[in-house]
Amino acid sequence: MLVWLKGYRRSWLAGDLAAGAVVAMMMVPQGMAYALVAGLPPVAGIYASILPLLLYALFGTSSSQSVGPMAIISLMTASALAPLAAPGSSLYLTLAGQLALMSGAVLLACGLLRLGFLANFFSKPVMNGFTLGSSILIAWDQLGTLLGAELPHWHGPSAALGLGALALLVLARRHGAALLRRCGLAAGAADIGARLAPMLLVIGAIVVVWALDLDRIGVRVIGQVPAGLPHLNLAVSNAHWQQLLKPALLIGFMCFLLSMSGAQALAAKKGEKLLTNAELVGLGAANIGSFLSGAFPVTASLSRSAVNFSAGANSQLAGIVTALLLGAALVLPTGWLAPLPLPVLAATIIVAVLGMLETATLRTAWRYDRADALALLATAGGVLLLGVEAGVVAGLLLSLGTMIWRESRPHIAVLGRIAGTEHFRNVERYETETRSGVLLLRVDAGLFFGNVEAVNASVEEALALHPGTRDLVLVLSAVNAIDTSALFGLLDLNAELARRGLRLHLAEVKGPVMDRLKQSALPDKLSGKIFLSTANAWTALSYQDE
Incomplete structure (x- = not known):
């Protein structure tokens, strides 16, 4: 616990403060957007970004990880809860927290039992296939919100806002950093500035909706965001423990897998050594913290962690700074967030998840090992056709099946x-x-x-x-x-x-x-x-x- 604090250096403070502030600005629109993906009120995304960050800082070992809402885990949460309760209902909110509690308990138990090696049973192609299928599914589900109505019945003002935001975000992602570098910013600062485009867009969209009264003509907005920090939540539904067990196991497994894939890449850049089982404990504590906040399952976001790293994070103090700033944002008046249009949040979700798509793994696997390429495509197809949980199970079975098939036919x-x-x-x-x-x-x-x-x-x-x-x-x-x-x-x-x-x-x-x-x-x-x-x-x- 707080092992990083013993060797903390004063020279790290400026980097941690800067990284914490940058990630906090990024977390506001992203957290609210991923809460919508999970079928929860937008403020739940901010709740899920405070106590989990603080608890991960106590137990986690990565100096760059940014723990909180993540698109794929939000989708898995919605998929698990949709058959049990109506999205947005009080039971749905209770079950979302209960799912975070159970996932956290699974992660915590695995960490204490030193079962970190289990993450090795998902191959990279299968993991890539799961990400591919989930990203497409999330983007497709957001089309109705982006356009203000289900296809083909568009709502003109909503579609204009959503498509305009989508175009600006794509341009910022592709050309924002280069443009800022031409304006004289250093390469690192330009990259960070480009990643803050969603926050600037959210502020601009709020101003437009407020100035033109677009909510009066049918543009859906998030509405009033409750002020104040989340209250301690201990609500669970005794009737749903068994129904939530399988999704909790799958979500816990995916939380760890997604977190470690990013953490290992960033740790290699900094020459850090990650303690796999301590990471399990840290993520388990973070999810239990999300339950106590009345939120939903969380994990480390690769995009936020990359920004945290680029912005100069030197220790887990950066995460603590992010959590404190988000808490302060809720303590201050939150009425300014009410006009935030949902089509713009949908645009941020679509751009974020489609940014996770990459075909390099598929192309390499197709040339190198067709069995891996077929496993990738089968996993993506399983997510799209059978659902997220079935896709996770299919991916795990394909990983194990491919390994057994190869070992059963030795050269x-x-x-x-x-x-x-x-x-x-x-x-x-x-x-x-x-x-x-x-x-x-x-x-x-x-x-x-x-x-x-x-x-x-x-x-x-x-x-x-x-x-x-x-x-x-x-x-x-x-x-x-x-x-x-x-x-x-x-x-x-x-x-x-x-x-x-x-x-x-x-x-x-x-x-x-x-x-x-x-x-x-x-x-x-x-x-x-x-x-x-x-x-x-x-x-x-x-x-x-x-």
């Missing part, structure tokens, strides 16, 4: 010696020499219940192609583990080969694997020998032939 190479050396390579890739009667096979995967039959089948195929084989050597340099099923498979293979007059040898068995094998009957029953190296096996078996 097995016939080896030969490169002339004049002790190096042995795949005969299909190198010019090598082989010896009659000796077959060297390298197994390029761990041996477990899922691939032992495939390995034995590959061995039989290789023996069929080399009918004069008397000595078979399995080179296990790439085998990190052999489970019980694979052990019995090797014993069966040894017995079958012995029945046919062939000897089975092992070579280059790794130490931990050998330690396990010594606890079994295989070394004693092996018809051949266990060699330290492939070269030793080659020499010994060649000598025997002579």
